[in-house]
Amino acid sequence: MKHDAIKHDVIIVGGSYSGMAAALQLLRARRSVLIIDGGKRRNRRASHSHGFLGMDGVDPAELAHVARAQLEAYPTLAWLDGHVERATGTKDDFQVDCGGETHSARRLLLAIGVSDRLPDIPGLAERWGKSIFHCPYCHGYELDQGRIGVIATGPMSIHQAQLLPEWGDTTFFLNGTFEPDQAAADELARRGVTIDTSLIREIDGNADAVLTDGRRLRFGGLFTTPHNEPSTPIATQLGCELVETLMGLQISTGETKETTVPGVFACGDAARMPHSVSLAVADGAWAGAQIHRSLVWPAA
Structure with a gap:
């Protein structure tokens, strides 16, 4: 399997609202970030997004398009359209397999969203x-x-x-x-x-x-109210604990959004409830800042 020669500071699995919000904090701290995104936003069927301050009533696809364009203005971003097949490793040395290539990073962020069982x-x-x-x-x-x-x-x-x-x-x-x-x-x-x-x-x-x-x-x-669970099995592959909530399964995280596996963080719908674009963005921004702090003070 071909290996990416670059070790990124952070690989973010999932490039929707929470993942991009996290990336923005890290990019502004001049950290190298790889986003791997499968292109299936949870609200892709909706024509309008409401309740997000400053963007009320905007097409959610336009929200995502504008956000990605803003991220791509930062030179330390890499974006890969694809599906993560597997993730392994430990803190400071994670490997993520996608499309026949392996990418490495010091930290992982799971912004993978959820599937809805209707x-x-x-x-x-x-x-x-x-x-x-x-x-x-x-x-x-x-x-x-x-x-x-x-x-x-x-x-x-x-x-x-x-x-x-x-x-x-x-x-x-x-x-x-x-x-x-x-x-x-x-x-x-x-x-x-x-x-x-x-x-x-x-x-x-x-x-x-x-x-x-x-x-x-x-x-x-x-x-x-659908029953939810993380949209991919990557969290369980890595050994992250899942917890049962009123709406289904979600990834267990602490106040810093770190999971039960050191160096693996999670945010957005897969790691909090209730769910909305506003809350996902806030959760992602907090996760991004906390991941940066973990890179600055790795022993904390």
Whole structure:
């Protein structure tokens, strides 16, 4: 296997928002950074990104394009479009295999994002990020206080259903996943939420719930909470600990964003919850600064 002769200060696996935010801090400290990116942003299906200060309503693809162009103005950046097959090594001597070549670095940052396991309802996956969402702060305002449906994936969906009346008249579809206890049902009623126990046969139109009892309920948008896990197995390859959260598996990190493997850091959706572009950027910026500090004071 061909080896890259350059040992980078940091290899960042994942070139979306958190990975680029981390890279910016490191590049401005004149550190050599290699970003390896597979080109599949989690929000690639969305046409607008909301809630990010200064960029509210901008196409997320444009956000990513502008960010990459700004990073490429720094001479210590290298960018590789590709998929990481394997990562090995220890602090100060990591190797990353990609496209038949091995690249080395003193530190690794996993900004790999997550995969979304969605409810198995026909028509749902095609509308994910378009008229079916997970974050009301990102998409609720644009529904203009219209009708909103929440599709349960488990008991934690109660919190999503309780919150969404802030943005519109809310119907909570249990969809056979669980039965809320009396206290939860009372709180949902207090919030004005309608509980519907019918099963959803399919999603049609923009965001129509077609039920098995023959009803068709039309909504401005639907929300659900997918089960998440890191988008690639690279963290487990390296021996990083994963933890179970309310939304699924994520990479365990400390306050400095270092994982349980010394020299390996993680940020963004794969290493924190809840998820949004703003929070991913903030998490990445913090991780980048902490990685730089670990290079300056390696024994700290």
